Amino acid sequence: MKDSSRGMGARSGWPEGRVRRLGSFLGFGALLALPFLPPHAWETADSKAPETRAAPAPAPVTDGFVTTVRPILREHCAPCHEPGGKMYERLPFDNPQTIATHPEGVLKRLKGEDHEAVAKWLMAQPKKTEAGSTAP
Numbered sequence: 001m002k003d004s005s006r007g008m009g010a011r012s013g014w015p016e017g018r019v020r021r022l023g024s025f026l027g028f029g030a031l032l033a034l035p036f037l038p039p040h041a042w043e044t045a046d047s048k049a050p051e052t053r054a055a056p057a058p059a060p061v062t063d064g065f066v067t068t069v070r071p072i073l074r075e076h077c078a079p080c081h082e083p084g085g086k087m088y089e090r091l092p093f094d095n096p097q098t099i100a101t102h103p104e105g106v107l108k109r110l111k112g113e114d115h116e117a118v119a120k121w122l123m124a125q126p127k128k129t130e131a132g133s134t135a136p
Contacts (some may be wrong), residue, residue: 069099069121072118076110
């Protein structure tokens with residue numbers, strides 16, 4: 001006599017091995033289909049995160065060094081103070097800190113509107129004290 005406690009196959013007339021293979025085949029097929037389903041089909045009501053709006057992009061900050069001073073220095077001080085130049089290691093003019101700490105040397109080579117524009121930018125920079133902190 002057959003053992004009827006072995007599973008569904010003995011009671012329904014289906015061989016147990018076929019049922020397992022069919023279940024495995026269908027389960028594997030469902031896994032293969034997942035990448036082709038739209039992303040919202042994977043979510044359940046509990047898994048949906050509340051919709052949040054992305055913060056607006058900050059307004060671009062107009063940096064006087066980048067927009068005004070740097071083009072003037074590139075025009076008058078290249079190639080020596082630009083990357084690869086003979087003075088770049090000691091005084092890199094693409095660094096605003098270098099310009100702010102050497103105002104006399106920078107200004108003595110500039111004339112007219114270029115001199116005025118760089119001087120205006122330098123005046124807007126915080127003053128450094130001898131200890132290295134910024135003065136009010």
